[in-house]
Amino acid sequence: MVTRPPRLADVAKAAGVSTATASMALNGTGGTRIGADTRARVRAAAAELGYRPNTVARGLRTRRTHMIGFVGDDVATTPFAGQMIRGAHDAARKAGFLLLMIDTTGDPSETGEAIAALQERQIDGILMATMYHQVIDVPEEIGSTPVVLLDSRSADGSASSVVPDERGGTLGVLAELAAAGHRRIGHVTTAEDVEARRIRLDTWREHLTAYGLDPDELLAEAPEAMTRGGYDTAMRLLTRLDRPTAIFCFNDRMAMGVYRAADELGLSIPDDLSVVSYDDQELIAPELAPALTSAALPHYAMGRWAVEELLRRLDDPDAEPAGHLMPCPISRRDSVAPV
Amino acid sequence: MVTRPPRLADVAKAAGVSTATASMALNGTGGTRIGADTRARVRAAAAELGYRPNTVARGLRTRRTHMIGFVGDDVATTPFAGQMIRGAHDAARKAGFLLLMIDTTGDPSETGEAIAALQERQIDGILMATMYHQVIDVPEEIGSTPVVLLDSRSADGSASSVVPDERGGTLGVLAELAAAGHRRIGHVTTAEDVEARRIRLDTWREHLTAYGLDPDELLAEAPEAMTRGGYDTAMRLLTRLDRPTAIFCFNDRMAMGVYRAADELGLSIPDDLSVVSYDDQELIAPELAPALTSAALPHYAMGRWAVEELLRRLDDPDAEPAGHLMPCPISRRDSVAPV
DNA sequence: TTGAAAGCGCTAACAG
DNA sequence: CTGTTAGCGCTTTCAA
Secondary structure: OOOOOOOHHHHHHHHOOOHHHHHHHHHOOOHHHOOHHHHHHHHHHHHHHOOOOOHHHHHHHHOOOOEEEEEEOOOOOOHHHHHHHHHHHHHHHHOOOEEEEEEOOOOHHHHHHHHHHHHHOOOOEEEEEEEEEEEEOOOHHHOOOOEEEEEEEEOOOOOEEEEEOHHHHHHHHHHHHHHOOOOOEEEEEEOOOOHHHHHHHHHHHHHHHHOOOOHHHHEEEEOOOOHHHHHHHHHHHHOOOOOOOEEEEOOHHHHHHHHHHHHHOOOOOOOOOEEEEEEOOOOOOOOOOOOOEEEEOOHHHHHHHHHHHHHHHHHOOOOOOOEEEEOOOEEOOOOOOOO | OOOOOOOHHHHHHHHOOOHHHHHHHHHOOOOOOOOHHHHHHHHHHHHHHOOOOOHHHHHHHHOOOOEEEEEEOOOOOOHHHHHHHHHHHHHHHHOOOEEEEEEOOOOHHHHHHHHHHHHHOOOOEEEEEEEEEEEEOOOHHHOOOOEEEEEEEEOOOOOEEEEEOHHHHHHHHHHHHHHOOOOOEEEEEEOOOOHHHHHHHHHHHHHHHHOOOOHHHHEEEEOOOOHHHHHHHHHHHHOOOOOOOEEEEOOHHHHHHHHHHHHHOOOOOOOOOEEEEEEOOOOOOOOOOOOOEEEEOOHHHHHHHHHHHHHHHHHOOOOOOOEEEEOOOEEOOOOOOOO
16 A cells, blocks of 8 residues: 555544644644644644645745755855855755755856756745855846845845955954064965955055055965965065065965975974965865964855845845855964064 | 746747647647647747746646755765765756755754655655765655665665775775885774775775785774874884885875875885875865875766666666765876885 | 646635 | 635646
């Protein structure tokens, strides 16, 4: 005998009530109209039968699926962004939502298809996540679907978004250096034109200028933000006569290269050179010797904030879009010492 | 004026046919009963209106949601496992499926809840992924839902599963060493009792025994598979008089520690010591100096295989469960040299 | 070759 | 306080 899963009608029959009553008793809707005893009877019957509502049928009726579409450009792939998914997932689950994931491999033409695929499934809203902090246009396919941007801002501010407070994080790691007495702080960065680079660079510039130093003398740029680029740029900076006493790296990968360059030049970190960085990648920053002081990208917190904001917009679709800056906490480790 | 999304009835009306005809014309069902001209008219009307089927309504009727539940124990979080999601995602999408993700943080009591939450959403099948190669019991909540295990096997073989061919990968890296003339190959491993450790260790044992060597003399174990553990164990192995000429590391993180130990002892890799490893983590193996030869965990391929297998089981629920060993390709780099 | 009508399992309006 | 009924948008018999 094949046992089909129990449905509401089975529960209702077992409790001796109508399906309407059963529905309201289980969902707690309908105000006071359900008697306490009836409710208890229905609940008991549901538990007895192991009843689980069919949310597809419910969704058809209520127009709510309790699913959130998560579209990422390679986001599931890139190592640290997993935390973004995690943050979104946890916040969603706490509110009874699940994430329907889709990855576009960064291909913009796929984004439209991805959004459509999610909309067909009647998701209640969409999270659009990018691998790196970016400024993007909200795809027109979104239509009136509530959307929140994760790790990117909309060019026209038409959608809610959350991005890391790069400026705050940069000031934070620079303050570490300042507290240790460093003034001549070099910066190794990438030539790639991304928002993160721009803000970190500008903030560092301001900081040096405030000391009356010329930033351009202490800046070195590599084509890519990789170990190799960090090595090359650090070599340029550290072989000068008036080499900096500290280096602020665009990210941890470049910092790896800086470490290697210092090593080859016989400079000891942090005694001869202090190093601070950005991203705080778990496989790099704490593993380097000495462990690296770095500003963390708050991926988990951003993911969480994004769904909370999305849920808010589901309740109030006409609310003003909010742009949120998420603080980047500083992970203090052993790569900074007094001059 | 609020424009509600077009539904099938709108398309049917625009094409001058019934909804039944429209449905069949769009889905290509109903055999030959739809005339070519009618079909074209319906298709045109659908395109014109920008019609997108409501898959919730469809799912209610067909009992197919074209969604696959993906339950992972922290899988979204752990860095390299993103590739597993990617593989599953790509294969699913190609077949018109989407992944509904849920993370249990490794808590077994949450697993049951996760499965129930997915079943309520009427997913067509479930992928259960673990962070590391494990042997697990299929949770009873699964019931008759088709399931495939990812990176773990079921204790009783009752579910299809795919795991890395650890033995093959180990033989592969050991062959690299053998080809370079190494006989005295040490092994640094973890004390954690996981399937991966067991197989890699056993295979290495066999290999040494075949040369008439006593494996226990060349084995060193750390409490955890971290950099620190790699360092400590390598120190033990390398400070012996008859130190090994090569070390096979349980994983890349331990290899990092081995590198550090070799460095401190003034041993140059690969000239004084060859090193091979397992996992081929993208942030570690290629970034070390010298780049590390490592057996790759085929996460992407496993993810892909798992949904392909799941889709097969949707067609044929009574097929025998299949247990698949996915090959671990060797990434040859610069950490091996002749004795 | 097509249309009419039933029904998937649920919720919500309307009666009582 | 509770039951009856309609209907969410689609697919699929059944009848023509």
